[in-house]
Amino acid sequence: MGNIAYDFQIEKDDFERAGEASSKIKKILRQLGIDSGIIRRVAIAAYEVEINLVIHSLGGTISISIDPKSIMIIAKDIGPGIENVELAMKEGYSTASDKIREMGFGAGMGLPNMKKCADSFYIESIIGKGTIITMKMMLKDGE
């Protein structure tokens, strides 16, 4: 398997298309014959990060790259940034509005789930600038 990379543009408040990028990612990985357990973890992490960009950010990009050893997901957005990353990482912490909660989001489980799904998880956020989340899932030999 060679190196493959895709970029997906995510728009703020675009609930119509929310989830599209992560389902495309899932499809790509299926076509590559990646292990279904790893696909599930990537799909969950990609979905959570995509929804967060729609709900909490001003928009951004999700990039996925696949090499013979690993899958890397990088989500980069253009603000507003996360004030307290340690707090945001806690299960149950959410700043989602009542309107967003009525839509079924805002349990405060997205970031902790991403961390659980990834073999490595790195988050960098600057107030007023944006957030970058880098996640990596290792592939088993021969996939």
Ligand SMILES: Nc1ncnc2c1ncn2[C@@H]1O[C@H](COP(=O)(O)OP(=O)(O)OP(=O)(O)O)[C@@H](O)[C@H]1O
């Ligand atoms: N890209 C982002 N930009 C700005 N703030 C963010 C971003 N992603 C997460 N946050 C902040 O971190 C909090 C926790 O995120 P997390 O995904 O864990 O929960 P949630 O999105 O509020 O709820 P859930 O994911 O369970 O629907 C959010 O409520 C928000 O305040």
Ligand SMILES: [Mg+2]
């Ligand atoms: Mg979330």
